[in-house]
Amino acid sequence: KNEVEQSPQNLTAQEGEFITINCSYSVGISALHWLQQHPGGGIVSLFMLSSGKKKHGRLIATINIQEKHSSLHITASHPRDSAVYICAVKSMGNQFYFGTGTSLTVIP
Amino acid sequence: EAQVTQNPRYLITVTGKKLTVTCSQNMNHEYMSWYRQDPGLGLRQIYYSMNVEVTDKGDVPEGYKVSRKEKRNFPLILESPSPNQTSLYFCASSHPGLAHNEQFFGPGTRLTVL
Numbered sequence: 001k002n003e004v005e006q007s008p009q010n011l012t013a014q015e016g017e018f019i020t021i022n023c024s025y026s027v028g029i030s031a032l033h034w035l036q037q038h039p040g041g042g043i044v045s046l047f048m049l050s051s052g053k054k055k056h057g058r059l060i061a062t063i064n065i066q067e068k069h070s071s072l073h074i075t076a077s078h079p080r081d082s083a084v085y086i087c088a089v090k091s092m093g094n095q096f097y098f099g100t101g102t103s104l105t106v107i108p
Numbered sequence: 109e110a111q112v113t114q115n116p117r118y119l120i121t122v123t124g125k126k127l128t129v130t131c132s133q134n135m136n137h138e139y140m141s142w143y144r145q146d147p148g149l150g151l152r153q154i155y156y157s158m159n160v161e162v163t164d165k166g167d168v169p170e171g172y173k174v175s176r177k178e179k180r181n182f183p184l185i186l187e188s189p190s191p192n193q194t195s196l197y198f199c200a201s202s203h204p205g206l207a208h209n210e211q212f213f214g215p216g217t218r219l220t221v222l
Contacts, residue, residue: 033211043198045210086151088211094158094204095166096141100150 003027006087006099013106019074021102023087026068030094034061034072035086037101043086046072077106110135114199114214121189122222129184129217131199137212139202140182141166142174144195145216151198157182158204189221 004025013019023032034046047054047061049070054061058077063070074081087099112133121127133140141156143166153166157176171193173185182201186193199214 035211035213041196041216043200043213043216045212048210088151094139094156094164096143096151096153096156097167098143098151098153100148 003097004087004089004099006085006102008102009100010103011105013077013104015078015106015108017077017106019077019081019104019106021072021085021087021104023070023072023099024068025070025087025089025097027089027097028092029089030092031090032063032070033088033090034070035088037084037086039083046085074104077104079106079108082106110212112199112201112212112214114197114217116217117215118218120220120222123190124188127186127189127219129186129197129199129219131182131184131214132180133182133201133212134180135201135203135212136179137201137203138179139204140176141200141211142172142182142184143198143200144168144193145198146195154184154197189219191221193219194221195219 007022032049037043049063058075060073082105084101084103086101115130138159142154143151145151152168155174157163197217200211202211
C-alpha cells in the first residue's frame with residue numbers, strides 16, 4: 001500500500017530550468033509537508049501546507065485538497081538545489097506517511 | 109540553537125544485543141517521532157508521541173519500543189535487534205499547535221545489525 005506517490009523518481013535539469021515535482025496521496029490529511037534531503041543525509045522541512053499555495057524564495061508549493069494532489073516548483077533551478085525532495089502527509093490520526101522521494105540533479 | 113540531537117550517530121552491533129538510540133529536543137515540542145529510511149522504501153514511521161506518556165504505533169513498530177517520560181526525550185529501544193533492522197534512523201519533533209508546524213529532524217543514526 002502506498003499512501004503517498006511521488007513523480008518523477010529521478011529528475012535531471014539544466015541550471016535555470018523550471019522544475020515541478022508532483023505528489024498524490026490517498027488518505028485524509030491534516031497537513032502536507034515537503035522535505036529536502038541533501039547527499040549528507042540531513043532532512044529539512046521546506047513547507048507545511050493545509051490549503052492553497054506557499055512561496056519561499058524560488059520554491060513554490062501548492063496543494064489541491066479535493067484532488068489530493070500537491071506540487072513543488074523550483075524556479076530558476078541551481079546546482080545547489082540538487083537533493084532528494086520528499087512529500088509527507090500527516091493523517092487525521094497524527095501519523096505520517098512519506099513518498100519515496102524525487103532525486104533532483106541540476107547540471108551547471 | 110534549536111535542535112534535535114540523536115546518539116549515537118553510527119552503531120554496528122550484533123543480533124540480539126539490546127540497544128537504545130537517544131533523541132532529545134530543546135524546543136519544548138509536544139510531538140516527537142521516530143522514522144527509519146531504507147533504499148527504495150523511503151521514510152517510514154516507527155512510533156510517535158503526542159505528549160509525555162502518550163505514544164502510538166506508526167507504520168512499522170514491530171521490534172521497537174519507545175518511551176516518553178520527559179517532554180524533551182524520546183528514546184528508541186531495540187530489545188533484540190535483527191539484521192532487518194539495519195537502517196538509517198531519524199528522530200523528529202514538532203509543535204502541533206503552531207501554524208507552521210514544521211518538523212525538525214535529527215541528524216540520523218546509521219545502524220548496522222550483523
